Amino acid sequence: MTTQTTASDTPSAPAAGTQTGLIGIPPLLGRALATAGGALTVISTFLAWTWTSDFPGDLTVYGYPGGLQVLVLIGGALTTLLGLASFGVKGLRWLVPAGADAALKFAALATFGTVWYTVIAISVELGGLVNLEPGGYLVAVTSLATLLGALALPFRRPEPDPIDPDDSRWEHTRHRAAHSWETVKAAFSADAPPAVRRLPAYAEILVIVVVLALALTVFTYGIGTAYDELFIGFLITAGFGFGALSKSGLIAHASQITSRHQNITVCGAFVTAALFPFTQTDDQYATLGVYILIFATVALGLNIVVGLAGLLDLGYVAFLGVGAYAASLVSGSPSSPFHVHFPFWAAVLVGAAASLVFGVLIGAPTLRLRGDYLAIVTLGFGEIFRITANNLDGTSGPDVTNGSNGVSSIPNLDILGFDLGAQHDVGGFTIGRFANYFFLMLVITAVVVLVFRRSGDSRIGRAWVAIREDETAALAMGINGFRVKLIAFAVGASLAGLAGTVQAHVTYTVTPEQYLFAGPIPPNSAFLLAAVVLGGMGTIGGPLIGASLLFLIPNKLQFLGDYQLFAFGVALILLMRFRPEGLVPNRRRQLEFHEEAEAPTVLEPTGA
Amino acid sequence: MTTETTTRGETILDARGVTMRFGGLTAVRDVDLTVSSGEIVGLIGPNGAGKTTFFNCLTGLYIPTEGEVRYKGAVLPPKSFKVTAAGVARTFQNIRLFANMTVLENVLVGRHTRTKEGFWSAVLRGPGFHRAEKASRERAMELLAFVGLAPKADHLARNLPYGEQRKLEIARALASEPGLLLLDEPTAGMNPQETRATEELVFAIRDQGIAVLVIEHDMRFIFNLCDRVAVLVQGAKLVEGDSATVQGDERVIAAYLGEPFENAPGAEEVAEVEAAEAAQAETAEAAEATEAETEAAEAQAEPSTDAAPGKESDR
Ligand SMILES: Nc1ncnc2c1ncn2[C@@H]1O[C@H](COP(=O)(O)OP(=O)(O)O)[C@@H](O)[C@H]1O
Ligand SMILES: [Mg+2]
Numbered sequence: 001m002t003t004q005t006t007a008s009d010t011p012s013a014p015a016a017g018t019q020t021g022l023i024g025i026p027p028l029l030g031r032a033l034a035t036a037g038g039a040l041t042v043i044s045t046f047l048a049w050t051w052t053s054d055f056p057g058d059l060t061v062y063g064y065p066g067g068l069q070v071l072v073l074i075g076g077a078l079t080t081l082l083g084l085a086s087f088g089v090k091g092l093r094w095l096v097p098a099g100a101d102a103a104l105k106f107a108a109l110a111t112f113g114t115v116w117y118t119v120i121a122i123s124v125e126l127g128g129l130v131n132l133e134p135g136g137y138l139v140a141v142t143s144l145a146t147l148l149g150a151l152a153l154p155f156r157r158p159e160p161d162p163i164d165p166d167d168s169r170w171e172h173t174r175h176r177a178a179h180s181w182e183t184v185k186a187a188f189s190a191d192a193p194p195a196v197r198r199l200p201a202y203a204e205i206l207v208i209v210v211v212l213a214l215a216l217t218v219f220t221y222g223i224g225t226a227y228d229e230l231f232i233g234f235l236i237t238a239g240f241g242f243g244a245l246s247k248s249g250l251i252a253h254a255s256q257i258t259s260r261h262q263n264i265t266v267c268g269a270f271v272t273a274a275l276f277p278f279t280q281t282d283d284q285y286a287t288l289g290v291y292i293l294i295f296a297t298v299a300l301g302l303n304i305v306v307g308l309a310g311l312l313d314l315g316y317v318a319f320l321g322v323g324a325y326a327a328s329l330v331s332g333s334p335s336s337p338f339h340v341h342f343p344f345w346a347a348v349l350v351g352a353a354a355s356l357v358f359g360v361l362i363g364a365p366t367l368r369l370r371g372d373y374l375a376i377v378t379l380g381f382g383e384i385f386r387i388t389a390n391n392l393d394g395t396s397g398p399d400v401t402n403g404s405n406g407v408s409s410i411p412n413l414d415i416l417g418f419d420l421g422a423q424h425d426v427g428g429f430t431i432g433r434f435a436n437y438f439f440l441m442l443v444i445t446a447v448v449v450l451v452f453r454r455s456g457d458s459r460i461g462r463a464w465v466a467i468r469e470d471e472t473a474a475l476a477m478g479i480n481g482f483r484v485k486l487i488a489f490a491v492g493a494s495l496a497g498l499a500g501t502v503q504a505h506v507t508y509t510v511t512p513e514q515y516l517f518a519g520p521i522p523p524n525s526a527f528l529l530a531a532v533v534l535g536g537m538g539t540i541g542g543p544l545i546g547a548s549l550l551f552l553i554p555n556k557l558q559f560l561g562d563y564q565l566f567a568f569g570v571a572l573i574l575l576m577r578f579r580p581e582g583l584v585p586n587r588r589r590q591l592e593f594h595e596e597a598e599a600p601t602v603l604e605p606t607g608a
Numbered sequence: 609m610t611t612e613t614t615t616r617g618e619t620i621l622d623a624r625g626v627t628m629r630f631g632g633l634t635a636v637r638d639v640d641l642t643v644s645s646g647e648i649v650g651l652i653g654p655n656g657a658g659k660t661t662f663f664n665c666l667t668g669l670y671i672p673t674e675g676e677v678r679y680k681g682a683v684l685p686p687k688s689f690k691v692t693a694a695g696v697a698r699t700f701q702n703i704r705l706f707a708n709m710t711v712l713e714n715v716l717v718g719r720h721t722r723t724k725e726g727f728w729s730a731v732l733r734g735p736g737f738h739r740a741e742k743a744s745r746e747r748a749m750e751l752l753a754f755v756g757l758a759p760k761a762d763h764l765a766r767n768l769p770y771g772e773q774r775k776l777e778i779a780r781a782l783a784s785e786p787g788l789l790l791l792d793e794p795t796a797g798m799n800p801q802e803t804r805a806t807e808e809l810v811f812a813i814r815d816q817g818i819a820v821l822v823i824e825h826d827m828r829f830i831f832n833l834c835d836r837v838a839v840l841v842q843g844a845k846l847v848e849g850d851s852a853t854v855q856g857d858e859r860v861i862a863a864y865l866g867e868p869f870e871n872a873p874g875a876e877e878v879a880e881v882e883a884a885e886a887a888q889a890e891t892a893e894a895a896e897a898t899e900a901e902t903e904a905a906e907a908q909a910e911p912s913t914d915a916a917p918g919k920e921s922d923r
Binding site: 451454463466469472473481487 | 669698700713716723726741744
């Protein structure tokens, strides 16, 4: 009975190769619908969506969008702009170098997703649809119309693979599912944009400034979201919005421009990051900022080991711990058995040196082996470190680390008379304790970025990549594999130790429980590795973005509670299935994972 | 011995009694081989004869069970990176490029032993670093121009066509400034034009004063190219001599080629030489080979003239 079923038998499926939309609205009408819907959605954000201010963000005010409405406003505006650009309106074409249609679909999804999430959240939290004001209904309808219009835009349908009539029913179903998935993917895909025109230098630098300012705005907004709903809405809007910008080709153009001015971009990025504390009115979110920065810096150090040299280190957080312990023990904590108080620079050296020694001690015996031994040994070492620190408490062993109570009351740093523990007023801005440490940590981050960039683009960095690519061939090219791997391992360890010395002061107390293999609070080894893999191996931006997301999501979505690690695991699996090269792909990696794809064949001479 | 091949120069590679056993399998059996400077030596033999294994023994990837290998008088250390540093570079039968690095970067990796900028130099970036980096890049570009890949310097190695990947492997090996270059089936998978070009390339390399030891299946290629050819069968060296000698040796024909096949390179010559040799009795070297060995070789040699090289998953 299953014999005669082929894909072409289903009358509703349009033939391959034709240019039709996912749904059967005429394309021109769809385009108009999407554009007008976007505009109407923008207007509806000025209406009241609900009658009571019980729903966070106060969506009851006319003429003044609040909370989630602002996000919808942005999404709607983007949709409208892309819609107008898709009509070929003059002056907007630069927005869509890679074509407007796929980008429009993503923008419509961003708007629709945020609106419907909001509407549903209002109904659920306040108990029923009755809590929606007419504005709420209106925006639900306009955003739905926008999405439907966008989905009607034509795209190139993929050819279905021929079906084997002898296959079982299950295989037919699978085959059809695969084809539907291909079709959906095609609907949302865009061609690579043409190379960006060379602009005058000042204009290119202006572009970089705008990009960095945008990044700072998005980051500051995300970190400052005060309630769960707003953060989820932020993730929806930012995620699909990023998708829209990337499909429009703007991201590709921006990254071409930034890669032409790498040094300016890197310096600009640090200046932008240094501006972050000035955007904050109190220390509440600067705290998050400094923790994110510690996490991101350690992840970046791990990226040297994992991303460049290809050494899977599952106990990396232990090096952070060694650095933190070593620095805290010599920094005048009352619970330290050594009653010394080194100046900060000396404590930094002690921390980094201690991590270096441990790195070499672990690396020397294991790096001679190939393959997965290193992963197992480092996993073991991470746990040994934590358990040892737990036991050096005077009862189970000599009193060094004060056991599970940790080294506590670590005094605040005082660098050249500048007390990092105190609040300072700089040009009308109040810079609190965490903001001070944010600046200090930023210096450490700069060091790690510098080491990463410079070593990556040199004889030693090429040797790391060569070892990762093909160890036998690398050896045959005269690379002393063991030595080179040990250097990568030791460099990674000392950089983590460096970050640890600052971390010890930020957290006041250093306890063994901060350095788990996996735990709810980053940084821990599993999250560090996830930040690297999620962000993009072998890149600088990747681990920074990965770490920000991995820190903010558990921090902001408290309601996830016990399911946090589970959700994290699911998210990671999905990501690895659909985007194995990470959020910020290293161009090499992108080629590695998508062999058949339209990836560029020429690698521009830019750094990692 | 066969007539003293040439008086090209002193012996640079001297392998004596090299034997390699994997458990019960003797992949290479008591092989002696010398290469003199300025010489191109061929190594042929049916698939599975142990040619690649012998190369691996020479380059420190395997430590020979018995025997020793000397390069310019010194015993080669049993580590492949030290062998390369000593001046013996190689290519691989199944291409082993750094696929996700650019063409230029691949060659720069080959420069590793001839440069010494370490981690600190890379981080601090003093004038010495920039000078060394610039010199390396220039040398690498020269080598790419030499093999004809300069226009593709910024392409990823993986995106090169097959023939160019083989050329890139040669350029990468040359980057380590070797005195002896070992090529493992450099024309496998190439079309006739590419093979011709490779031939020219090998001559050009020899003319730079680099001795070449080459494994190949393509008979025309090997007999055109080599000053001397050694035949490996079942791990043991069967014959060694100049092209004519080897081409004419009936045991080689039996062991390696199976039966002489139609359009075989030099089929007529083989017949001629065969006739001549029948009268001339055996060469001195042939006498050394035992009857038993020859019989065994004849009994087991597969007529694998259409051998598919590159399929083996060797190192
Ligand atoms: N690492 C190894 N372990 C076991 N057997 C091996 C190994 N390497 C090669 N051999 C065996 O040695 C023999 C010679 O192989 P090889 O040197 O690759 O032949 P050739 O290059 O002449 O075609 C084959 O029988 C092969 O299976
Ligand atoms: Mg072989």
